Amino acid sequence: MRIQMHDFSGHLFPAELSRELVARGHFVDHVYSTQYASGKGTLERTADDSERLRFSPLTAEQPFQKYSPLGRVRFERSYAAVWQEHVRATAPDCVVACNMPLFALDAFRRTAARRKQPWLLWHQDLFSNAISEELSRRLPGPAALGGRDLVRRMEAGVVRSATQVVAIGEEFRQAYRLWGLTTDHVTVIPNWAPLDEITPRPRENAWSAQHLPAGEELRLLYAGTLGRKHNPLLLAGLLRSALAAGLPARLIVASEGDGIEMLREDLCREPQLPVTLLPFQPAAELPDMLGSADVLVTILEPGASRFSIPSKVLSSLAAGRPVLGLMPEDNPAAADIRAADGFVGPPTDFGIAGGVGWLRRLHRDPAAAQAVGDKGRALAETRFGIGPITDRFEAVLRTTVPGIPEPEGQPEAGAAPRLRPAHAASPRGFLRKVS
Known part of the structure; x- marks a missing residue:
């Protein structure tokens, strides 16, 4: 076809x-x-x-x-x-x-x-x-x-x-x-995330060496579009609340457009805040960027939940990192985060407070942070196999255009998904508890 x-x-x-x-x-x-x-x-x-x-x-x-x-x-x-x-x-x-x-x-x-x-x-x-x-x-x-x-x-x-x-x-x-x-x-x-392309990577890698300061900061990463269905100031609020709670947090945002400019304007009032703002990164660097984070953050406004399911959550699960979502709890992506033992709170100051409490608990226990990330990756591997997904799309395509001959090289029905072994990731997490 x-x-x-x-x-x-x-x-x-x-x-x-x-x-x-x-x-x-x-x-x-x-x-x-x-x-x-x-x-x-x-x-x-x-x-x-x-x-x-x-x-x-x-x-x-x-x-x-x-x-x-x-x-x-x-x-x-x-x-x-x-x-x-x-x-x-x-x-x-x-x-x-x-x-x-x-x-x-x-x-x-x-x-x-x-x-x-x-x-x-x-x-x-x-x-x-x-x-x-x-x-x-x-x-x-x-x-x-x-x-x-x-x-x-x-x-x-x-x-x-x-x-x-x-x-x-x-x-x-x-x-x-x-x-x-x-x-x-x-x-x-x-939707899904490509398991072959987004794999767990070491926290310290070539991307982090180029873009982030070395040290024991708690890296909170948001990567993706910041449009009308997002409130960028939630990210600034999360950073400020984490710092006020004694966490050594750094906010990293990779995005472009009006949203990141709104965030930049807000953060420039306090130039001492630990922030790294970047444009969208090339696809080849996405796994290392996601792997460099301690927590991957996603946000969604209440009104947007009626028409949007943020797919960035799926990439976060595939990357094997804990996920913090500030979004309506009835959004399907919120269910994915909870299934991986991540945090979901409303996109409000109340949700930020709950998220900071969750961060503090994981920060005290690096093994627990590792387990949360591993659970997300395991969940991705059970759901994102491209073989079964393509089987379903092919069935729909054959219905869309009936009478098209089967292509040569068609795999047997029910064939196992073709997955590459994940890259070995070095121990990571939230480093040591701050005294």
């Missing part, structure tokens, strides 16, 4: 899926946006990759303006035009649309219907909920209500029009039913 895997954001795990599909005999054109800033996967062909895999970066004529309503719509329409031209030029059997913004999706689904192009919506976020939150902030009541109704109908139309849908959680299926949609064409496949 000739598949266009179009991951707008360019993340790690869709690229892993593309490589696994190619290993099974498919031809994959992995497409992504050059204009969206985020942590990226390995988006170029390596010496180990087959010629059946190619990477196609797309650039719209309009600039990407994330928080300008009109600018954002102009960009998405422009991007949709470039995308549709690429589909026409490459003629895939199936298009997989992942992390695609809503207005671009809406434009594409109309063209796909006219051209009878089979396509699979890999639904990562309920965009209409996020846009509705933004409309409520910006517009008076009646105008916001009309805008919310418009984008809800638009996203429902996208879900209805897709040949097949892969949703990342049951919450999506429930939302579709509330929208009055049938869900016979919906399959739930949770």
Whole structure:
């Protein structure tokens, strides 16, 4: 099958899926946006990759303006035009649309219907909920209500029009039913993190030697997007509270955009605070960056829990480090953190206080910190095997494009996931208790 895997954001795990599909005999054109800033996967062909895999970066004529309503719509329409031209030029059997913004999706689904192009919506976020939150902030009541109704109908139309849908959680299926949609064409496949690429690494490594001071600091790392669904000041609050509790904490943030600039502005009032702020790091350096931390932090605002499941938690589990989440407790990612004996508290001062108490307990007991990280990695290894995950995606793809012959090199059904042994990690944790 000739598949266009179009991951707008360019993340790690869709690229892993593309490589696994190619290993099974498919031809994959992995497409992504050059204009969206985020942590990226390995988006170029390596010496180990087959010629059946190619990477196609797309650039719209309009600039990407994330928080300008009109600018954002102009960009998405422009991007949709470039995308549709690429589909026409490459003629895939199936298009997989992942992390695609809503207005671009809406434009594409109309063209796909006219051209009878089979396509699979890999639904990562309920965009209409996020846009509705933004409309409520910006517009008076009646105008916001009309805008919310418009984008809800638009996203429902996208879900209805897709040949097949892969949703990342049951919450999506429930939302579709509330929208009055049938869900016979919906399959739930949770996200994952690439176990071969994100492995437990020693705390002291080449990345930490380049970016962090040596010593016994308690390293709190946040790596990922800081958008409207995050409150960056929670990170500053966590650092200040940890320091006030006597913990030798350092905050490390790898991100770009308005969120990290808001955080920088807040932290610059106290230049003595132990902080390291960095841009997004290359995919090859991600394992060492995650491994350099004592605790990996994730945050999510209450309103965002209705439309977002933060996948960075999955990378944190694969990295074998304790995870601290400041997020609504009913978010599916919170359940993953708790399953690995991490900490989950609300994104408030109360949650920060509870998180600092958890940090202090682990700081007193490095063996307990090690056990928490190991449990997260073990959980990842039971769930993130790319073999079974690809089995499920292939089944959906065969339903999306019936009649396509099986590719050569197809592994036997139920074959064990292909996992590389994890890198041996040196003992780490929270070092010694502060006297």
